[in-house]
Amino acid sequence: MSDELVSGLLKKADLRVVLAVSTALSQKARATHRTAPAAAALLSQALTAAALLGALQKSEARINLQVECDGPLRGLFVDGDASGTVRGYVKNPLVEYVGGDGQYHWRPVLGNQGFLSILRDMGQGEHYRSSVELERFDLAGDLERYFLQSDQLPSHLLLAQLPTVGADGQTESLGIVAGLLVQPLPDADMDGFQALGARLRHDFESALRAHAASGASAVLRALLPEPDFEVMSRYPLGFACSCSEDRVKRALLAMGREELQDLLDKEGQAEATCQFCTTRYVIQGDVIRSMLASGSV
Structure with missing residues (x-):
């Protein structure tokens, strides 16, 4: 399974859907920075989100996502573009512990206060930056708040990290990593948008487990069997750096x-x-x- 991003359009409901499968790049980022489990998990989420956000940009634009927090992670910075190349780091790669399932899962990592910032580099010296205060202390949830507050655009954003067990019996915590973004276009069916979001939240992980090995397109076909869904673009994703x-x-x-x-x-x-x-x-x-x-x- 190679990492890939697929974006498309549900024509009748006028909804944009973007799916990124980012397992290999997440594992490469973990190995590059030698991150402990909690730091590796949040870095992989942020890199996946950067890939999704990059798909919304024009070809020459770049997107930077930054988290600053008072927890032991201290923050992270990731960078992506419209071609599928992402890179990033966490300020403290040694964070291991996360909380229990539910609302406070990431609070031991992120702390009690912080900010999520997005910088869009449009090229030719044009930049747009905006921030929201961390409220949910969950990257997907706070990015949904960011889209609503900064862009006035309701969004459904799902980030999944599913463990798998290899042939040697060892558990891989980043066995399947993926993200899914749904946004309404100007004439969208908002009732359909809400209904689709609820359905995808219910089906996302099971579709990943069943179809991720066959690629992002197979996952989307399973999640969106509607005949009016049209794939608009697809391209590979990778963790790479432009330093020299x-x-x-x-x-x-x-x-x-x-x-x-x-x-x-x-x-x-x-x-x-x-x-x-x-x-x-x-x-x-x-x-x-x-x-x-x-x-x-």
């Missing part, structure tokens, strides 16, 4: 000549580690001296 040595060098140039010379004198080289993918870059002193001699700083 050239970007690190540009960041060094932005420091200015005096600071760069001071760094060279004190450290002899420059080191940087990407928060998104943990890649470590070392820019040797000879390279820094060449940058200084070239007059580019």
Whole structure:
């Protein structure tokens, strides 16, 4: 099963539906950041949400989702685009404990207060940022509040993480990871929107268990047997980073000549580690001296 996003339209009800299956990228993010179970779970939820939000953007736009909280997680940051590439990190990857099922499941991780912020980078220097206070302390629930308060758009958002048992008898906590977003278009049937949301909340996990191995399209066909459902787009999802040595060098140039010379004198080289993918870059002193001699700083 490869990670995939499928979006489509229920024509009669005028409802947009987006489904992301994000199991492999969630497992890769966990391995990259060596996250404990609770941190891994919330990071996978946020990455899945970023994929769903990315599907709503224009091709050149990016979406950033940030959570700040007073719990032991301290917060997270994820980033996605309209092509299906996501990346992200949690501030404290060592959080293990979650609460019992129900309303307070994520409170031991997130704490008692915080904010959820969305930054839309529209390209060409145009940005749009808005925030809501954490109220439900559940990422899906607070994102639904965000859509309603910030965009005046009621939404159904489901995020699922289902454990599976491998052939070796070991339990994989991120065995199936997926997200589902339903939003009404301007002339939508709102009664149908509410009824569909209730149905999907009831059927989502069972459809994932039965059909996720066959891909996102198979899950959607099971959830939406209506003949008027039309698939509008589908594309693969992946966890990847855009960092590079050239970007690190540009960041060094932005420091200015005096600071760069001071760094060279004190450290002899420059080191940087990407928060998104943990890649470590070392820019040797000879390279820094060449940058200084070239007059580019």
